[in-house]
Amino acid sequence: LICSCQRRACQVSLGDLFDRAVKLSHYIHSLSSEMFNEFDERYAQGRGFITKAINSCHTSSLTTPEDKEQAQQIHHEDLLNLVMGVLNSWNDPLLHLVSEVQTIKEAPDTILWKAVEIEEQNKRLLEGMEKIVGRLHPGGLGNELYSRWSGLPSLQLPDEDSRLFAFYNLLHCLRRDSHKIDNYLKLLKCRLIHDSNC
Amino acid sequence: MKRKSLQQSISSITYVPHHLILFHPWQSPPGKPKIVRCHSPEKEMLACWWKPGSDGGLLTSYTLLYSKEGEGQTYECPDYTSAGPSSCYFNKKHINSWTTYIITVKAINEMGSSISEPHYVEAASIGKPEKKKSNKVVMLNFISFSPGQPPGKPELIKCRSPEKETFSCWWKPVSDGGLPTNYTLFYNNEGEESFYECPDYTTAGPNSCYFDKKHTSLWTIYNITIKATNEMGSNISEPHYVDVTYIVQPNPPVNLSLALNKHTDGKLYLLMNWSSPPLADVRSGWLTLEYELRLKPEEGEEWETIFVGQRTKYKVFSLIPGEKYIAQVRCKSDHGEWSKWSSESYIHLPKEFRLKDMMVWVFVAVLSSVICLIMIWMMGLKGINMVACILPPVPGPKIKGLDAHLLEAGKNEELLSALGCQGFPPTSDCEDLLVEFLEIDDSEDQQLMPNHEKGHPNKNLKSGNKETDSDSGRGSCDSPSLLLEKCKESRIPPAEFQTPDFSETQVKAAGKSSQETQNRDPELKLPDFNSDGVKSSTWPGTQLASSQIPKGSYHNIVEVCKVAFSAMNVNVSAIRMGNEEKHPSKYSKNIETICEGEMTQRRKGEICL
Numbered sequence: 001l002i003c004s005c006q007r008r009a010c011q012v013s014l015g016d017l018f019d020r021a022v023k024l025s026h027y028i029h030s031l032s033s034e035m036f037n038e039f040d041e042r043y044a045q046g047r048g049f050i051t052k053a054i055n056s057c058h059t060s061s062l063t064t065p066e067d068k069e070q071a072q073q074i075h076h077e078d079l080l081n082l083v084m085g086v087l088n089s090w091n092d093p094l095l096h097l098v099s100e101v102q103t104i105k106e107a108p109d110t111i112l113w114k115a116v117e118i119e120e121q122n123k124r125l126l127e128g129m130e131k132i133v134g135r136l137h138p139g140g141l142g143n144e145l146y147s148r149w150s151g152l153p154s155l156q157l158p159d160e161d162s163r164l165f166a167f168y169n170l171l172h173c174l175r176r177d178s179h180k181i182d183n184y185l186k187l188l189k190c191r192l193i194h195d196s197n198c
Numbered sequence: 199m200k201r202k203s204l205q206q207s208i209s210s211i212t213y214v215p216h217h218l219i220l221f222h223p224w225q226s227p228p229g230k231p232k233i234v235r236c237h238s239p240e241k242e243m244l245a246c247w248w249k250p251g252s253d254g255g256l257l258t259s260y261t262l263l264y265s266k267e268g269e270g271q272t273y274e275c276p277d278y279t280s281a282g283p284s285s286c287y288f289n290k291k292h293i294n295s296w297t298t299y300i301i302t303v304k305a306i307n308e309m310g311s312s313i314s315e316p317h318y319v320e321a322a323s324i325g326k327p328e329k330k331k332s333n334k335v336v337m338l339n340f341i342s343f344s345p346g347q348p349p350g351k352p353e354l355i356k357c358r359s360p361e362k363e364t365f366s367c368w369w370k371p372v373s374d375g376g377l378p379t380n381y382t383l384f385y386n387n388e389g390e391e392s393f394y395e396c397p398d399y400t401t402a403g404p405n406s407c408y409f410d411k412k413h414t415s416l417w418t419i420y421n422i423t424i425k426a427t428n429e430m431g432s433n434i435s436e437p438h439y440v441d442v443t444y445i446v447q448p449n450p451p452v453n454l455s456l457a458l459n460k461h462t463d464g465k466l467y468l469l470m471n472w473s474s475p476p477l478a479d480v481r482s483g484w485l486t487l488e489y490e491l492r493l494k495p496e497e498g499e500e501w502e503t504i505f506v507g508q509r510t511k512y513k514v515f516s517l518i519p520g521e522k523y524i525a526q527v528r529c530k531s532d533h534g535e536w537s538k539w540s541s542e543s544y545i546h547l548p549k550e551f552r553l554k555d556m557m558v559w560v561f562v563a564v565l566s567s568v569i570c571l572i573m574i575w576m577m578g579l580k581g582i583n584m585v586a587c588i589l590p591p592v593p594g595p596k597i598k599g600l601d602a603h604l605l606e607a608g609k610n611e612e613l614l615s616a617l618g619c620q621g622f623p624p625t626s627d628c629e630d631l632l633v634e635f636l637e638i639d640d641s642e643d644q645q646l647m648p649n650h651e652k653g654h655p656n657k658n659l660k661s662g663n664k665e666t667d668s669d670s671g672r673g674s675c676d677s678p679s680l681l682l683e684k685c686k687e688s689r690i691p692p693a694e695f696q697t698p699d700f701s702e703t704q705v706k707a708a709g710k711s712s713q714e715t716q717n718r719d720p721e722l723k724l725p726d727f728n729s730d731g732v733k734s735s736t737w738p739g740t741q742l743a744s745s746q747i748p749k750g751s752y753h754n755i756v757e758v759c760k761v762a763f764s765a766m767n768v769n770v771s772a773i774r775m776g777n778e779e780k781h782p783s784k785y786s787k788n789i790e791t792i793c794e795g796e797m798t799q800r801r802k803g804e805i806c807l
Contacts, residue, residue: 030533033533050419051439054388054389054419055389060389064417066415066416066417067411067414068363068411068484069411071484072482072484176417176441176443179417179533180417182533186483186484187482187484188483190481190482191482191483196482197481198481198482198483
């Protein structure tokens with residue numbers, strides 16, 4: 001990123017910050033999507049996991065826009081707040097995912113390294129978003145949103161079937177939430193940086 | 199417990215006390231009976247027969263039920279016996295014409311019951327059965343249909359969203375059992391209890407359901423099922439779980455335009471421009487699209503595919519001028535699927551006039567013309583030689599020459615006969631010949647070229663002296679050869695040839711040897727020889743005298759030979775050279791060499807004088 005010296009401080013432009021954030025969110029979702037598909041193919045065939053994975057994400061307590069109209073109506077501050085809330089809510093689960101996924105029988109290397117990569121990139125994205133928030137709202141966003149994750153025990157269940165379903169569910173929720181974040185950030189970027197004229 | 203056989207229980211309903219029912223593992227509800235046929239044995243009568251299914255190891259009873267189409271009420275068979283076992287008999291009290299009757303058979307046993315497929319019977323006119331007048335028998339007054347089937351299981355094919363705001367689902371129509379089938383789609387939103395029906399069956403085409411913006415939510419799972427219904431029943435598909443987030447496939451991009459532009463350095467390039475599909479909201483950032491182009495020349499087989507990213511224009515260099523190109527573009531949502539390729543766009547590139555190419559050709563042309571000119575000039579310089587090379591010289595007339603081998607062998611007669619000469623003087627005539635030769639020289643010398651005497655006498659003397667210094671005889675005998683050698687060496691053109699000089703040397707050389715003979719010789723016939731007007735002769739001496747020498751011709755040589763030899767015959771005795779006796783063979787050789795030498799020299803086109 002190119003630093004332009006403004007106001008006695010070397011600052012990366014907001015546009016560049018958003019570009020970087022969008023790249024990260026795009027990358028995280030691609031990884032999550034691949035990871036889910038690999039897991040689904042390998043472990044979930046014929047088990048009917050999807051029928052059970054309804055309303056099972058820990059972040060569903062955070063009310064997020066569900067279509068374009070809702071997303072366009074919401075104020076960018078609130079949207080940013082939501083993004084931060086979701087990202088923060090995933091810190092913990094991702095950490096445990098990395099450690100627990102290794103206990104899956106014959107887990108392929110691709111799933112393992114993806115888990116590690118997602119966890120790392122998520123941290124970077126959080127840092128970048130904090131910078132953006134700091135730039136846009138120096139005083140902070142106020143009401144910090146957060147959803148606690150309590151799914152660790154289910155990842156450690158003795159019953160193989162239940163454990164696999166717990167992983168399936170977690171990966172399913174990760175895929176969904178990473179897509180949400182990616183979509184919201186792209187929306188915000190066009191709105192704030194390009195004046196809704198991408 | 200008594201167990202009656204199946205046959206026994208056909209026409210009666212047997213009551214089996216429940217407390218007597220015991221569970222046996224092999225017992226099961228009865229199998230489905232099947233109505234075999236319905237037939238009118240007599241007028242206004244109908245009988246139907248059925249085939250029982252498995253009895254499940256238990257006592258099974260059968261009940262035939264019928265109802266009129268359109269009416270709800272069912273009736274039971276009035277008569278189970280008249281038509282035989284597993285049958286039902288209807289008479290006209292029960293059957294009306296012009297109605298369709300639906301007949302079913304129910305099998306009941308302790309474990310359960312089973313109903314056959316419905317059998318349709320249409321009562322046409324109930325008329326008298328006609329007697330057999332011909333082979334055609336009109337028997338049935340009742341037409342019975344094959345039973346209808348409930349529909350098969352429907353199946354959802356796919357669901358797609360073109361812009362992440364609405365979506366549509368399509369299903370595969372099923373075998374409808376010959377009856378019209380209705381489809382209903384039910385869906386259930388994640389987190390909601392109730393099921394809803396498809397809001398729009400038409401917008402997306404036949405066998406489809408269209409969900410508009412109001413009915414579309416992202417990041418939720420839709421549980422979708424399809425129900426197929428017909429008169430005979432219904433069938434439900436397996437549940438299909440759909441999240442609109444992951445089914446995005448945009449429409450192809452539009453307005454693909456191709457234009458030729460000139461770059462700053464003068465190069466031509468193709469500028470390709472297109473727009474995102476109309477429904478996609480890229481401006482707000484809701485949808486992010488990436489594009490891919492493909493190009494090929496019209497005649498080409500393989501497409502060149504170029505990934506463009508999010509831009510909507512692209513420059514193409516390195517195209518072949520004069521070719522016609524086809525181009526297409528497609529797009530995909532950032533995490534979705536590729537759209538179909540857009541319709542083809544064409545462009546015809548003009549043929550390029552490249553200055554460089556022309557310069558190269560001009561240079562090549564100039565260079566080759568210069569080379570041609572040089573070659574022609576060089577040919578011009580060499581002139582005759584080149585002409586001679588290209589156009590072979592006209593061969594002169596062929597004259598049989600002296601056969602060297604014959605001469606050597608001493609077969610003089612054969613040699614001369616080949617020449618056409620008559621006779622051959624004996625070698626002892628050598629001297630005479632030489633004397634004659636000398637005489638001629640003298641006369642000629644005095645007559646014709648007095649001026650040249652002074653020219654080169656010294657030179658010739660010297661050269662002549664070298665050879666004739668030794669013996670007198672040798673000198674005179676050698677003179678022809680001497681002349682010949684000199685002739686060969688010097689190559690003097692006729693006009694310049696010092697005829698008198700040679701003659702002088704000859705004379706002088708001979709004179710040293712024998713002056714007597716010199717004096718005598720001029721009187722001989724040899725002046726005749728001169729008077730022949732020999733333009734050229736084998737005797738160098740005589741040639742010396744003649745100014746007409748350059749126009750030599752071969753036949754003259756022969757003539758000269760003849761004359762010379764005849765002269766030799768006559769005057770051979772006059773010439774007495776001491777050395778000649780010693781060298782007879784040499785003399786003959788000398789003559790030969792002279793004759794030959796002349797001829798060869800003539801052949802070469804040189805005139806030896």
